Amino acid sequence: MANIGDRLKKRGVMVETSIVQIKDVILKNPIMIEGLPGVGHVGKLVAEHIVEELGADKIIEIYSSYFPPQVLVMSDGTVELAKNEVYACSSGKYDLLILVGDYQSTTNVGHYELTRIYLDIAQMYGVKRIYTLGGYGVGHLVEKPRVLGAVNNVKLVDEMKRYGVSFEEDEPGGGIIGASGLLLGMGEQKGIDAVCIMGETSGYLVDPRSAQAVLRSLSQALGMEIDMGALEDRAKEMEKIIARLREMEQAPSISPIEEDLSYIG
Amino acid sequence: MANIGDRLKKRGVMVETSIVQIKDVILKNPIMIEGLPGVGHVGKLVAEHIVEELGADKIIEIYSSYFPPQVLVMSDGTVELAKNEVYACSSGKYDLLILVGDYQSTTNVGHYELTRIYLDIAQMYGVKRIYTLGGYGVGHLVEKPRVLGAVNNVKLVDEMKRYGVSFEEDEPGGGIIGASGLLLGMGEQKGIDAVCIMGETSGYLVDPRSAQAVLRSLSQALGMEIDMGALEDRAKEMEKIIARLREMEQAPSISPIEEDLSYIG
Amino acid sequence: MANIGDRLKKRGVMVETSIVQIKDVILKNPIMIEGLPGVGHVGKLVAEHIVEELGADKIIEIYSSYFPPQVLVMSDGTVELAKNEVYACSSGKYDLLILVGDYQSTTNVGHYELTRIYLDIAQMYGVKRIYTLGGYGVGHLVEKPRVLGAVNNVKLVDEMKRYGVSFEEDEPGGGIIGASGLLLGMGEQKGIDAVCIMGETSGYLVDPRSAQAVLRSLSQALGMEIDMGALEDRAKEMEKIIARLREMEQAPSISPIEEDLSYIG
């Protein structure tokens, strides 16, 4: 064995994000769609549904010290390190770059840095428009979820209204937190048009009904048909769960969705 | 499409603050005024009022990973990335540089770094004096708010007393946290005189009455008349709200002001 | 006395990890075993037991700003700075590198950075396989603890099953946090096979019974006999404590194990 080399002896700060290219693709007129975890997992449901329905290919994996220090155990016993993924598919007028994953940054600074990386990837592929997808939590169950929008270029407002996206003067009241918001704000600084499409949702449960509403607007915006069967099935399942919860008269006290993280070390 | 370049493959830590110059101005005898968010939003109310009344021009925007990872949605559907802004106007004896914004740093280290940047901007324009504006929370409603002061140069005490600013031996008891305090402490190290003017306030509510008291002292210090109509209107509105709260006998349990931040992601 | 040198006047960020080589050893077919603190201290009990039983030598100490800023006071009045340690021993088919310590990182970023360092050490010695040891908390006392596994290479599943390690489709539900998980996920990226062996445990108490179960599987995997007397003694002791707690009818409210950290400064 060799002595411990100088490289090992002392190490400074090493916050690190690695971008791993899985596949080399050529895209024309690419549009980026972001569906990372958030309120009601609405954006995640929509983006993962699109990846599934369109049979998109994974082209990039992003690993980062900003994600939780964690692996997930898959059903075959193997693990997956916390990561984000970018999928691509060629379909209709536009090619799509779809950003999905089970994690967002665990720190504020990390949110900014990871968004910078998402935008670098968008620029590398020549993306001219980004759709970020999310939920808008209203604190009560919603029968017919509205679809709200926010844009980083005022010219997009009228176009988005044509696809059933509403712009309300005082909604969302506070702001948009995380990648869905920063991609608009920081995208503007790089000259990339971006729209956030938000499905109204309780904020208490995973909400495939709200995801359907978002997908309806998004597919119009993309000018492509996307089958909603799988989301419809999940919505019906969730509605059965809600009905059962109501029967048990526990509906008022159901708590927010949380990942089931057993600590093992 | 090109392969992912080396630049993208690995990224180290990237806490970043960008200073964007919006307008190029020449200032004579400039004085800096800071009114970032704090207790009772007193400083923010005063600084934004001055920007409005004097028709100051925005000259600098400051973006930082130290701010919350968030955009605000405006009434026209567009978003604004978390930022601080510097406005300038020429008026009377002094030109003014006014630092405003909806955010302060989310971390301790960030408070120091952002204050360093504010001071660099001050030095670049040749600022010889800084007024930081804030609220002094006393925990109960205040009819006639006093105006308290703190300075980074003992010579300023007598001058400030002439403008109705009191210096009490044991107030504020603890200290001054955030930009309003650090601009004094770190300004001293750079040889820039600085005064913190604090309006007495409950700490529970946005307090335009306290803001008026601070503005009265500040405008004397600046030797300029500033119309208080708009603040008076807001103060009367707030007093109606307080009266209504008292009627509802809920006054004792009113909770601290909080931004309405819906989480959307 | 000299003036304060330039080196001292200003200092930037200094997150630092030092790897100190205590002893120079040559290992053949080395396997790394990780037993840092975690649920029920199962991994730590097993790893420390192996160090003890096999008379392993300390070869490396790791100090890091990511550990708590703390020293422990030993029974002779001397202190030990927070650290991790690597022990080595030659025994049977494989030589062992055993990673132990009283601490894991206090931050998410630190978990990633320290795991990178553990893997650098593994690579330096030519380690081809890593066993990480931990507890799987189920929230209730367990009579006959099962041993669960997770791997970073699907080929290892069948081999591990031969040693009594189970792979369940939905356990562990969430994931594996800290070094035990990251060594698998990040080890895969470096091409090092790794297995996490988890002993079922309540999560409320240090659990030598669960440690025995893990050790049984591990020693089969290593093809070596390891005496379990000491763990058996500790298990019996703990069972007496539990029996006493049950008698006192306090069993339901016993709180999680915590280090007794008196703050002294």
Add this chain to the structure above:
Amino acid sequence: MANIGDRLKKRGVMVETSIVQIKDVILKNPIMIEGLPGVGHVGKLVAEHIVEELGADKIIEIYSSYFPPQVLVMSDGTVELAKNEVYACSSGKYDLLILVGDYQSTTNVGHYELTRIYLDIAQMYGVKRIYTLGGYGVGHLVEKPRVLGAVNNVKLVDEMKRYGVSFEEDEPGGGIIGASGLLLGMGEQKGIDAVCIMGETSGYLVDPRSAQAVLRSLSQALGMEIDMGALEDRAKEMEKIIARLREMEQAPSISPIEEDLSYIG
């Protein structure tokens, strides 16, 4: 006005610690004494008492982004930026370097970095021994506080026992957190002998009686007489307060000492 220079446009991470030399002194056989805030403010009371009694001169100020982002307002209306200070005096056998201040680091990483700086200062002056001073919180009022010790070199145990310092096998149970502990652990790595002298204290109140006990041992160790009048006065005052609290039968619920920090910003 000039355009915003490149230096200003983008800024990376800037955690910064500045060491400002106030006075240039020559010390012979210097010993460092640390008395930063901690349990019962015992160490701080002792160190500040020594500075006062021996008329020590301030020679260094330490400013750091790791301290709270805060200024204190003095009785004359001026502010003091959060800092640590080093005082020096020539007296008897040894010269003293005394480290005092109202703050320790607000982060774990900062504790390590600041201790590295304290040790750099110690090395610069040729310090051969460090005494760190603190309180050992036992959770109840103590009539006759014991003085406990910890060392980073086992040879020091017998010497310290001669000065009334006890070494108990299981006290302090957990460890020593912050500068008082790290100076021992990290000092050992630099070959500087260090002792932590801890006065037994409730942990609920500032404790000048415990400070007296620590000072008694310390002054023996230093071979110098230090008048205790001022500490005796403070101890009597505190005993009156405790007596009054007992009378009010509120003694059991008195809460831990906290700085009165009004937030002003």
